[in-house]
Amino acid sequence: MLSVRGVTKKYGKLIANDDISFEVNPGEISVLLGPNGAGKSTIIKCIAGLLKFKGKIFINGNENKSLLAKRDLGYIPEMPVPYDMLTVWEHMEFIARAYSLENWKERAEDLLKRFELDDKKKKLGNELSKGMQQKISICCGMLPEPKVILLDEPMVGLDPFAIKELKKLVVEKRKEGCAILISTHMIDSVAEFWDTTNIMVASGIAARRTRKGIEGSGENLEDLFFQIVNDAKKENGGEE
Numbered sequence: 093m094l095s096v097r098g099v100t101k102k103y104g105k106l107i108a109n110d111d112i113s114f115e116v117n118p119g120e121i122s123v124l125l126g127p128n129g130a131g132k133s134t135i136i137k138c139i140a141g142l143l144k145f146k147g148k149i150f151i152n153g154n155e156n157k158s159l160l161a162k163r164d165l166g167y168i169p170e171m172p173v174p175y176d177m178l179t180v181w182e183h184m185e186f187i188a189r190a191y192s193l194e195n196w197k198e199r200a201e202d203l204l205k206r207f208e209l210d211d212k213k214k215k216l217g218n219e220l221s222k223g224m225q226q227k228i229s230i231c232c233g234m235l236p237e238p239k240v241i242l243l244d245e246p247m248v249g250l251d252p253f254a255i256k257e258l259k260k261l262v263v264e265k266r267k268e269g270c271a272i273l274i275s276t277h278m279i280d281s282v283a284e285f286w287d288t289t290n291i292m293v294a295s296g297i298a299a300r301r302t303r304k305g306i307e308g309s310g311e312n313l314e315d316l317f318f319q320i321v322n323d324a325k326k327e328n329g330g331e332e
């Protein structure tokens with residue numbers, strides 16, 4: 093379970109996250125929606141332990157910067173950063189060693205196959221296309237079998253086959269009981285499988301919905317998103 097409690101993050105004077113709180117339960121796919129600049133990547137980076145912030149974040153009850161929390165957390169960043177001088181297979185080995193994984197090779201093979209990297213095992217990080225970098229980033233993030241998974245704009249740069257595979261993988265992980273948080277500005281990309289959503293506008297959460305709630309009220313997520321963002325823009329005098 094992921095629990096974000098009262099997180100505020102400033103870059104100098106700019107408030108990028110203003111008192112953000114939400115939870116993602118095991119077996120739930122939660123989507124962080126919002127226009128560019130709303131603060132989605134910032135909160136994801138705070139959860140991943142990459143930024144200092146005010147407030148508390150717990151991963152399965154452990155503070156996010158603890159070793160126990162990190163063991164349970166998988167983070168697939170918006171910008172993949174493979175190691176230039178490691179091959180695709182060495183990335184898998186590196187993660188396996190960093191997490192002291194046992195019996196990981198079959199899983200690594202399977203992940204590389206799913207994302208069509210199995211014939212590129214000997215390619216170096218700096219020889220990979222943007223899409224391949226994104227795929228190795230997904231494989232690295234998933235190899236330790238994290239219980240809480242963060243995906244920041246995961247479909248950007250992927251080909252349709254990889255998008256299909258990633259969606260399948262995310263749904264499998266939900267079935268295994270993982271808590272999954274996906275940040276995106278592309279509503280279509282998550283329409284088939286989201287369970288809950290927090291809509292971010294101008295550094296805060298402007299609305300929360302569950303799929304059941306929306307289906308019950310006859311609302312449409314995309315219409316709702318535009319309405320919320322436009323209302324917030326009007327309140328802020330035309331600015332995001």
Ligand code: ADP
Pocket residue numbers: 103106108126127128129130131132133134135
């Ligand atoms: P989103 O992911 O929703 O597009 P971000 O979290 O990337 O939004 O950005 C939120 C706000 O914080 C934006 O105004 C952005 O310009 C600002 N911002 C993001 N990263 C930095 C940084 N490293 N330094 C200063 N400002 C930043």
